Amino acid sequence: MAQSLHLISRSPSPSLPSPKPSFTTSRKPSLSLRHPLRRRISAILVSHNGKTPSAALETAAGIDVDAATEAEMKENGFRSTRRTKLVCTIGPATCGEEQLEALAVGGMNVARLNMCHGTHEWHRSVIRSVRRLNEEKGFAVAVMMDTEGSEIHMGDLGGAAPSTRAEDGEIWTFSVRAFNSPLPERTITVNYDGFAEDVKVGDELLVDGGMVRFEVIEKIGPDVKCLCTDPGLILPRANLTFWRDGSLVRERNAMLPTISSKDWLDIDFGIAEGVEFIAISFVKSAEVINHLKSYIAARARDSDIAVVAKIESIDSLKNLEEIVRASDGAMVARGDLGAQIPLEQVPATQQKIVQLCRQLNKPVIVASQLLESMIEYPTPTRAEVADVSEAVRQRADALMLSGESAMGQFPDKALTVLRSVSLRIERWWREEKRHETMVLPDIASSFSDSISEEICNSAAKMANNLEVDALFVFTKTGHMASLLSRCRPDCPIFAFTNTTSMRRRLNLQWGLIPFRLTFSDDMESNLNRTFSLLKARGMIKSGDLIIAVSDMLQSIQVMNVP
Numbered sequence: 001m002a003q004s005l006h007l008i009s010r011s012p013s014p015s016l017p018s019p020k021p022s023f024t025t026s027r028k029p030s031l032s033l034r035h036p037l038r039r040r041i042s043a044i045l046v047s048h049n050g051k052t053p054s055a056a057l058e059t060a061a062g063i064d065v066d067a068a069t070e071a072e073m074k075e076n077g078f079r080s081t082r083r084t085k086l087v088c089t090i091g092p093a094t095c096g097e098e099q100l101e102a103l104a105v106g107g108m109n110v111a112r113l114n115m116c117h118g119t120h121e122w123h124r125s126v127i128r129s130v131r132r133l134n135e136e137k138g139f140a141v142a143v144m145m146d147t148e149g150s151e152i153h154m155g156d157l158g159g160a161a162p163s164t165r166a167e168d169g170e171i172w173t174f175s176v177r178a179f180n181s182p183l184p185e186r187t188i189t190v191n192y193d194g195f196a197e198d199v200k201v202g203d204e205l206l207v208d209g210g211m212v213r214f215e216v217i218e219k220i221g222p223d224v225k226c227l228c229t230d231p232g233l234i235l236p237r238a239n240l241t242f243w244r245d246g247s248l249v250r251e252r253n254a255m256l257p258t259i260s261s262k263d264w265l266d267i268d269f270g271i272a273e274g275v276e277f278i279a280i281s282f283v284k285s286a287e288v289i290n291h292l293k294s295y296i297a298a299r300a301r302d303s304d305i306a307v308v309a310k311i312e313s314i315d316s317l318k319n320l321e322e323i324v325r326a327s328d329g330a331m332v333a334r335g336d337l338g339a340q341i342p343l344e345q346v347p348a349t350q351q352k353i354v355q356l357c358r359q360l361n362k363p364v365i366v367a368s369q370l371l372e373s374m375i376e377y378p379t380p381t382r383a384e385v386a387d388v389s390e391a392v393r394q395r396a397d398a399l400m401l402s403g404e405s406a407m408g409q410f411p412d413k414a415l416t417v418l419r420s421v422s423l424r425i426e427r428w429w430r431e432e433k434r435h436e437t438m439v440l441p442d443i444a445s446s447f448s449d450s451i452s453e454e455i456c457n458s459a460a461k462m463a464n465n466l467e468v469d470a471l472f473v474f475t476k477t478g479h480m481a482s483l484l485s486r487c488r489p490d491c492p493i494f495a496f497t498n499t500t501s502m503r504r505r506l507n508l509q510w511g512l513i514p515f516r517l518t519f520s521d522d523m524e525s526n527l528n529r530t531f532s533l534l535k536a537r538g539m540i541k542s543g544d545l546i547i548a549v550s551d552m553l554q555s556i557q558v559m560n561v562p
């Protein structure tokens with residue numbers, strides 16, 4: 001039933017002779033051929049009957065897939081599953097079990113915890129709720145911990161105040177002193193000790209990248225008096241930047257370590273809780289990523305935590321390529337990025353980061369303000385929909401909600417908007433065949449890696465040309481799955497992996513539908529077993545055309561599901 005192209009042995013090594021392709025063909029007659037090419041293929045296949053898959057007796061429980069994805073596959077057919085992944089920041093609006101479940105049902109692939117806010121106790125309770133949901137209701141939601149980083153930000157507003165307003169012409173005090181709650185009127189604390197020394201009279205102080213603006217008018221010891229020049233809402237722990245003569249001022253704060261001592265404690269917490277991703281704020285160089293990766297490797301022996309570099313500063317743009325190469329993924333953190341570079345440069349910068357990540361085979365998340373107005377309103381602005389569409393069109397791996405899901409009034413609706421816009425734009429691009437051909441440079445570092453890369457590039461191309469229903473990849477490390485995802489093929493990619501943590505981790509990557517399945521090195525038996533398990537679950541049917549690749553036996557097999 002299969003046509004396969006086997007490229008060399010099970011564990012290729014650089015010393016092996018150049019690959020000699022060998023073809024094996026077999027066949028099962030298929031009635032569901034829609035494409036002329038399929039008819040040709042089945043015609044040259046040779047009969048391969050009489051083999052009953054032993055796995056037919058196995059129960060459907062032998063395979064795990066995210067419950068939300070399974071529901072979507074059954075509803076829309078698997079060619080129409082969403083390829084763009086969705087990350088939701090969890091906050092007071094969504095930390096309850098029911099709210100988390102609603103997000104999981106709504107398509108949340110990754111739950112993000114921003115360590116700028118909340119206690120370890122609060123975060124632990126959210127992580128455990130997510131784990132419980134996964135176990136009890138069959139979701140595969142991964143957890144991403146996002147460090148606070150050494151940014152300058154305001155403290156809490158004192159007491160229970162969720163927000164406050166600064167009006168035009170008001171004088172506010174920004175202070176590095178510690179106050180008892182409640183704070184004196186029109187006073188804001190700042191987390192960076194050097195603040196009062198670094199600012200100068202005449203500097204412009206931007207809250208949250210310019211949502212509120214002040215001008216420094218006087219310095220009195222630890223207190224900085226500022227005049228409000230652009231009124232607006234001030235949220236607790238909002239980020240602060242100061243500008244002099246039109247440029248961002250980076251005094252001693254530029255020397256602060258990327259990972260602060262508080263961040264290290266948070267990272268230890270994340271490792272202990274077994275999060276799948278750690279996102280590092282305000283990354284300046286590859287060095288810090290390498291350092292963190294060895295720290296994790298030494299401490300989290302059996303779990304492999306992926307490190308995501310947040311691109312949100314001028315320094316991170318300067319060292320972009322080396323940072324992305326060192327990381328397991330990147331985030332276009334447009335909130336702070338837009339406070340550090342002129343706003344009109346943000347779109348081009350986003351496109352550049354998304355493209356680079358895909359070229360280097362690293363998942364990339366587009367974050368912040370995608371649906372900002374939905375914090376307060378139940379429908380997005382048309383401009384926000386256009387922004388989401390653009391990120392989907394750029395084929396970013398994932399889109400992220402921040403305030404919309406953390407503290408907004410319509411978290412589920414915001415997620416629904418991301419989901420429906422993603423589906424619609426993806427379909428439109430597939431139907432119109434509007435592929436932007438992207439040069440994917442060779443990235444392999446060894447001969448064996450090169451084989452994997454070539455196999456995945458060819459398999460993805462074949463999948464498009466033959467209009468197959470799905471690509472199957474059996475992968476232990478996730479590498480082959482990500483190489484297929486990198487090609488952004490027209491069909492979904494079923495990624496079979498044998499650990500739950502790898503399955504959750506793959507959930508961030510474009511087009512991958514991760515399954516957990518125990519499999520062997522014998523591809524024939526893996527495939528037979530997978531087919532019967534998936535058929536029993538109603539996820540595939542006889543006659544579906546698939547291409548299978550694997551990182552145990554480096555091969556491409558084209559076949560109809562028996």
Ligand SMILES: Nc1ncnc2c1ncn2[C@@H]1O[C@H](COP(=O)(O)OP(=O)(O)O)[C@@H](O)[C@H]1O
Pocket residue numbers: 089090091092114116117118235236237238335402403404406407
């Ligand atoms: N764990 C949390 N506890 C309380 N509030 C939170 C939490 N996470 C996020 N928020 C709220 O959601 C807003 C948006 O989230 P996010 O963009 O991640 O943070 P920030 O605005 O600090 O960059 C925050 O400003 C904060 O008001």
Ligand SMILES: C=C(OP(=O)(O)O)C(=O)O
Pocket residue numbers: 114116146281312332333334335336337367368402
């Ligand atoms: C995602 C971002 O980081 P944070 O929300 O932690 O500031 C951002 O700045 O866009």
Ligand SMILES: [K+]
Pocket residue numbers: 114115116146147148149281
């Ligand atoms: K953060």
Ligand SMILES: [Mg+2]
Pocket residue numbers: 281312333335336
């Ligand atoms: Mg940020």
